[in-house]
Amino acid sequence: DAGITQSPRYKITETGRQVTLMCHQTWSHSYMFWYRQDLGHGLRLIYYSAAADITDKGEVPDGYVVSRSKTENFPLTLESATRSQTSVYFCASSDSTGRYYGYTFGSGTRLTVV
Amino acid sequence: KNEVEQSPQNLTAQEGEFITINCSYSVGISALHWLQQHPGGGIVSLFMLSSGKKKHGRLIATINIQEKHSSLHITASHPRDSAVYICAVPSGGGADGLTFGKGTHLIIQP
Numbered sequence: 001d002a003g004i005t006q007s008p009r010y011k012i013t014e015t016g017r018q019v020t021l022m023c024h025q026t027w028s029h030s031y032m033f034w035y036r037q038d039l040g041h042g043l044r045l046i047y048y049s050a051a052a053d054i055t056d057k058g059e060v061p062d063g064y065v066v067s068r069s070k071t072e073n074f075p076l077t078l079e080s081a082t083r084s085q086t087s088v089y090f091c092a093s094s095d096s097t098g099r100y101y102g103y104t105f106g107s108g109t110r111l112t113v114v
Numbered sequence: 115k116n117e118v119e120q121s122p123q124n125l126t127a128q129e130g131e132f133i134t135i136n137c138s139y140s141v142g143i144s145a146l147h148w149l150q151q152h153p154g155g156g157i158v159s160l161f162m163l164s165s166g167k168k169k170h171g172r173l174i175a176t177i178n179i180q181e182k183h184s185s186l187h188i189t190a191s192h193p194r195d196s197a198v199y200i201c202a203v204p205s206g207g208g209a210d211g212l213t214f215g216k217g218t219h220l221i222i223q224p
Binding site: 031033035040041042043044045048050056058090092101102103104105106107108 | 147149155156157158159162200202205210211212214215216217
C-alpha cells in the first residue's frame with residue numbers, strides 16, 4: 001500500500017543496547033524527517049533528510065544516527081539507548097520542508113528504554 | 115527559530131458546540147499546518163494554509179499573516195472530534211522541518 005510505514009509499532013529495549021527504528025515511504029517524497037513526541041515538549045525534530053545521502057541535524061540529535069541510502073528508507077538508530085530516549089517516534093515525509101507542501105506522518109513507534 | 119503558542123491547552127465542550135483553537139507564531143511564514151492526533155494514534159494533516167481560509171467538512175482554518183495568528187474552528191462538534199489538535203509552522207532561521215505547538219487537548223462530551 002502507498003504511504004509511510006514505521007516499524008516496529010512498539011519496542012522495549014534495555015539501556016545501552018542499539019536499536020533501529022525503520023521508516024519506509026512510497027510517495028517518492030524528497031524530504032523525510034524523524035520527530036520525537038514527549039509530554040510537555042510536543043514534537044521535536046531529531047534529524048531530517050532532503051534527499052538520498054543528504055542528512056542534517058534537527059533540534060535534538062544527540063544519541064541518534066540516521067542514514068538514507070535510498071529515497072524511500074530513512075532508518076533512525078539509537079547507538080546506546082538511554083532512559084531519556086523513551087518516547088514516541090514519528091517519521092514524516094514531504095515534497096518540501098513544510099513551506100509549500102503538506103506532511104504525511106507514519107503511525108509512530110512507541111519506544112521504552114528500561 | 116519560530117516559536118509557536120497554542121491556546122487553550124485543554125478544552126472540554128458539549129456536543130454541538132462551536133469550537134475555536136488558537137495558534138500564534140513569532141516569525142513570518144509561508145504556510146501553517148493544522149494536525150490532528152487521536153489518543154494513541156498517528157498524526158493526520160488537516161490543513162496547510164498560507165492565507166485566508168480553508169474549509170473541510172465541519173472544520174475551518176483561518177490565518178492572518180500580518181498578525182501571525184491562525185484559528186481552527188469546529189462547527190457542530192461531535193465526540194469523534196475528541197483529539198489533540200496541533201499547529202505547526204516552518205522552523206525558519208536556516209533550520210528545515212516544522213516547529214510544533216504543544217497541542218490542544220479537546221474533549222467533546224455527548
